Amino acid sequence: MSSKTCLTCQETLRGRSDKKFCDDACRSMHHQQKAQDELGSLRQINALLKKNRQILARLWQSKKSEGPKLLLQRMALLQQGFVFDFHTHQSSDSNGRRIQYWYDLGLMEEEDGRLALLLF
Numbered sequence: 001m002s003s004k005t006c007l008t009c010q011e012t013l014r015g016r017s018d019k020k021f022c023d024d025a026c027r028s029m030h031h032q033q034k035a036q037d038e039l040g041s042l043r044q045i046n047a048l049l050k051k052n053r054q055i056l057a058r059l060w061q062s063k064k065s066e067g068p069k070l071l072l073q074r075m076a077l078l079q080q081g082f083v084f085d086f087h088t089h090q091s092s093d094s095n096g097r098r099i100q101y102w103y104d105l106g107l108m109e110e111e112d113g114r115l116a117l118l119l120f
Contacts, residue, residue: 048083049102055080056105059117071114072107 008026021027087100099108106118
């Protein structure tokens with residue numbers, strides 16, 4: 001019969017045959033690490049979404065002096081570190097043009113290729 005070891009610290013287990021951890025600290029550490037691994041990619045994506053939203057929010061603040069509609073160049077956003085691959089949701093306007101949102105701020109492509117910044 002082979003002896004079982006703790007899934008966290010590899011210490012030999014004593015007691016019940018179905019025991020997986022030597023104590024509560026090892027059990028807790030194991031589950032925390034598992035949760036961190038699973039949430040790692042979600043945290044990275046959410047960080048990208050937040051960064052995009054911050055870039056758009058700064059531009060929205062400058063909108064007051066730009067007139068009723070703020071039009072942006074895609075390249076200008078990319079230069080600021082904007083990542084278009086992820087967004088929180090999308091919808092369409094009455095003409096069927098797609099609007100991608102980063103939380104409450106959205107971008108809609110205009111006919112000339114520029115992007116209109118919108119508040120949800």
